[in-house]
Amino acid sequence: MTDVPVPAPSTSDPLPQAKRDLLPVLLPAILALLMLPLVGSFSSWVTLTVASLAMGMMIFIMASGLTLVFGLMDVLNFGHGAFIAVGAYVATLVLLPLAAMSGADSLLTNLAVLVPAVLTAMAVSGALGVVVERVLILPVYGQHLKQILMTTGGLIVAEQALYALWGPQIIPLPLPTSLRGSFIIGDIAIAKYRLLVMLVGLVVFVGIQLTLNRTKIGLLIRAGVENREMVEALGYHVKRLFLGVFMVGSALAGLGGVMWALYREQVHASMGNELTVLIFIVVIIGGLGSVGGCFIGALLVAMVANYGGFLVPKLALVSNILLMVAILMWRPRGLYAVTSR
């Protein structure tokens, strides 16, 4: 690829631009502001908001792979939760033997063990994604019913395999020392790990958006979704491209799994199952296949869970389902309906 200068988007764009639908984007901000008087104290509001944003980012990272794979390949992976659990378990393989390093009181030493752990988790869950795509999903492209059955079967097998390999007990996974504690500004305390999580979530979100919208790979993927045969006729391997998408989606699930496990400081084989429901709700709220909708959906779910848990603890348990019903009443196909289906 030669370096062709990309013309800057001018204001006199000849193509008619679709009208931007910004209301859903404002929704989290409106919700947060509305909660300020209800929560009462400013410092607890900040804490709750930061907690929601961090939780939302983690859910987004886990759900993005699912929505990406659905949006681009029309495959619904009911076994997505398995990648999350696998990522978390693989991270323990690196983090627990090197507990001395992650317990050391130096950021560099901590990162020296955390970064490899995360990368290994992503690599393994990504590789597992390739296997799953080849073995389970390749034979059932275009058949939703069978996809659901196959991937649900895959989830059962994966969960049982995790039990067989690691045993049924909950594995504690302590957070590295320098990520513990909070920054204190006035009477507001912001947990360090939550900030890190928010940063990673933003990077993932921007990364996906840029890749899809600004790179040649993204262009090919989007074209492959629109008209697969045409892209193949132009000499590109759509199959390989989709395999890559599936791998990235699984690796992201693995990343989310590690982050969630560190957040909860424990790993358990049923975590994949538990998170699957949450992720599905997020993906439905966002509009199946829409990465932006998934991002907003994740934030909303986390906010409702956190504010709701603070204000009406009893309601918090079913808050996400109520949110889903409310959103679907408003927009039956999710916040950002993907129009191609």
Added chain:
Amino acid sequence: MMILSGDPPRSRVLSLLLIAIVVMLAITPFVFPGAKPLNVAAKICIFAALVASYDLLLGYTGTVSFAHTMFYGIGSYAVAIALYGMGPSWAAVATGIVIGLPLAALLALVIGLFSLRVEAIFFAMITLAVASAFLVLASQLSWLTGGEDGRSFSLPELLRPGTVFIKDFFGVRINGRILTYYIILVGCAGMILALLRVVNSPFGRVLQAVRENRFRAEALGYRTVFHLTYANVLAALVAAAAGVLNAMWLRYAGPDTSLSFSIMLDILLMVVIGGMGTIYGAIIGATIFILAQNYLQALMGAASTAAADAGLPLLPNLLHPDRWLLWLGLLFVASVYFFPTGIVGRLRGAPKAAE
């Protein structure tokens, strides 16, 4: 053939298998003494009916619902709460049924009307979310449902083990427990025959048409959403009735026995392994699955110890009795892929493959 709604098993092996299962279930109290075989047999009956009702959805309309245990749980809890609150009387049993079944039907109607117009995947995800919310509710409203502990209760006098009708009938004491078992057996057989009637009626044909090509069925003038919703309500009713029987057998209703996600997965496994779109598959699937659950584990335990003695790595873990679901999961995936019509479809050998 009237009783089978003109839809005989159409395969000699399958007929023999079904007759064997039914006969075995009918004579279990007399040939296999002890509590465990009777428990296994009762569970097979209840799950056969539950799985058959799920097959009405999955096999005949092609909709994947993850909320089937919710209806099962509603039936269980309704009768349990009624018997717990009103004491062990027949009026309480009737109250449970009169409240539980319509409640399940109503909920199925609402879910159906709200979400059946969307695609299969969407419906699957929504039902999963609704069912998990229901599970949370059931385990949180402890004043009503007993929370995680569930509700234990006593049955009316007539159904108690202490009520002896015949002291010695071919060496077996005929008591209230055995009467309960036969009520379950007859009730479940009735429900399965009724479902067989439904799927072989004109209504059942429309469901199959919707499964094969929804757009075309709609173009022919069928209001597919209504047909799907009816099927959903019927399936929910049968599931709730099976839940009532289950609670009466266990004398207990709790989240783990009636609502949990793992029961949902069990149902899915039974339908697919037995054969989707064949009500008979439910009987075969439930029998195989529950026999495996109860007896395969012992076998696996022996194999696991043998592998551990031989010093093999990992294999003892994979063969551990608690990992039996791993092997059934593999069988499930293989069966979706290699023989999508399940055991019954294989035995029938007809190329009428359900998509």
